[in-house]
Amino acid sequence: MYKVTLIPGDGIGPEITQVVVEIFDKLKAPISWEIVEAGAGAIKKYGTPLPETVLESIKRNKVALKGPITTPVGEGFRSVNVTLREKLDLYANLRPVKSLPEINDKFENIDLVIIRENTECLYKGIEYKIDEDTACAVRVVTKKASERIARFAFDYARNHNRRKVTAVHKANIQKITDGLFLQCIREVSEYFPDIEYEEKIVDNMSMQLVLNPEKFDVIVCPNLYGDILSDLAAGLIGGLGLAPGANIGEEIAVFEAVHGSAPDITGKGIANPIALLRSSVMLLEYLKEENFAKKLELAIENAVADKNILTPDLNGYGTTESLKNKIISLLKI
Ligand code: ATP
Numbered sequence: 001m002y003k004v005t006l007i008p009g010d011g012i013g014p015e016i017t018q019v020v021v022e023i024f025d026k027l028k029a030p031i032s033w034e035i036v037e038a039g040a041g042a043i044k045k046y047g048t049p050l051p052e053t054v055l056e057s058i059k060r061n062k063v064a065l066k067g068p069i070t071t072p073v074g075e076g077f078r079s080v081n082v083t084l085r086e087k088l089d090l091y092a093n094l095r096p097v098k099s100l101p102e103i104n105d106k107f108e109n110i111d112l113v114i115i116r117e118n119t120e121c122l123y124k125g126i127e128y129k130i131d132e133d134t135a136c137a138v139r140v141v142t143k144k145a146s147e148r149i150a151r152f153a154f155d156y157a158r159n160h161n162r163r164k165v166t167a168v169h170k171a172n173i174q175k176i177t178d179g180l181f182l183q184c185i186r187e188v189s190e191y192f193p194d195i196e197y198e199e200k201i202v203d204n205m206s207m208q209l210v211l212n213p214e215k216f217d218v219i220v221c222p223n224l225y226g227d228i229l230s231d232l233a234a235g236l237i238g239g240l241g242l243a244p245g246a247n248i249g250e251e252i253a254v255f256e257a258v259h260g261s262a263p264d265i266t267g268k269g270i271a272n273p274i275a276l277l278r279s280s281v282m283l284l285e286y287l288k289e290e291n292f293a294k295k296l297e298l299a300i301e302n303a304v305a306d307k308n309i310l311t312p313d314l315n316g317y318g319t320t321e322s323l324k325n326k327i328i329s330l331l332k333i
Pocket of ligand 1: 012068069070071240241258259260261262264265270271272273275311313
């Protein structure tokens with residue numbers, strides 16, 4: 001039995017994490033949850049959105065499943081998501097983008113992975129004002145982090161039988177920062193002659209992804225471009241409700257959906273749990289529980305064929321509950 005930290009999170013977070021808990025229970029997956037609170041609820045109770053007990057729990061269990069946590073725009077606390085990634089040194093953000101053929105008639109064969117550097121770039125949060133009318137942000141890129149994410153991307157490609165790595169950059173403009181990032185990826189690519197390597201400028205990459213997503217395999221990017229491209233790629237497979245993710249470090253991994261807390265649909269019973277469920281499939285794979293992972297993945301793939309039970313974001317007529325029940329009914333236990 002593995003103990004896994006569970007953070008329900010904000011907005012639709014509790015609704016979709018509850019679905020995962022119920023489905024894992026039916027699946028008889030060997031997981032026991034340690035539930036801890038972070039986000040808006042924690043601010044009221046503990047005066048901080050990220051109490052030390054949350055970090056301690058993740059460090060102890062080494063694996064966590066996290067619901068979305070609201071990041072206030074403008075004033076307020078620093079993003080919990082960013083702080084968690086930094087404090088636990090979860091340097092790689094892994095975002096597989098795989099189409100579910102029943103859902104998307106435009107692209108049926110998308111199967112790519114976005115690997116986003118997770119600890120620096122603009123997310124260092126270094127911003128300041130020079131005077132009343134001028135604001136600056138500092139973009140940080142280091143050799144250490146760039147080489148580390150490059151090695152992660154190429155190792156991932158090799159270990160998952162992927163054929164190509166595409167590095168995304170804007171080194172024509174950000175010559176020093178993206179220049180360093182690109183140089184590190186290039187150097188690491190030399191050690192992987194079995195993996196094809198190419199480079200794309202981020203604006204061109206955005207267009208190529210929309211026109212020919214099937215052409216891409218493993219995509220490695222600095223933090224900001226990775227954030228933007230993963231939402232774009234989620235759109236290609238049917239929306240944020242389907243896109244899973246994982247934050248991975250040397251010893252710790254935190255699994256979460258790509259989407260945010262979706263305040264516009266919170267409490268309406270229509271949140272799509274598939275992105276978090278697919279993140280849970282990744283969690284099971286990470287724990288080498290392949291058998292349970294396969295069962296859950298298959299049940300999700302088979303469930304989406306029925307429009308009557310799908311949530312409205314997938315143009316369905318159902319609810320979180322109907323989608324959950326369908327998946328449970330399809331689990332081959
Ligand atoms: P953040 O800044 O935290 O990333 P965001 O402002 O980008 O959040 P999201 O919370 O991800 O936004 O939501 C974007 C849109 O996608 C919203 O209209 C939301 O309702 C929808 N959405 C996101 N996740 C889901 C989901 N699981 N099910 C259904 N709709 C979703």
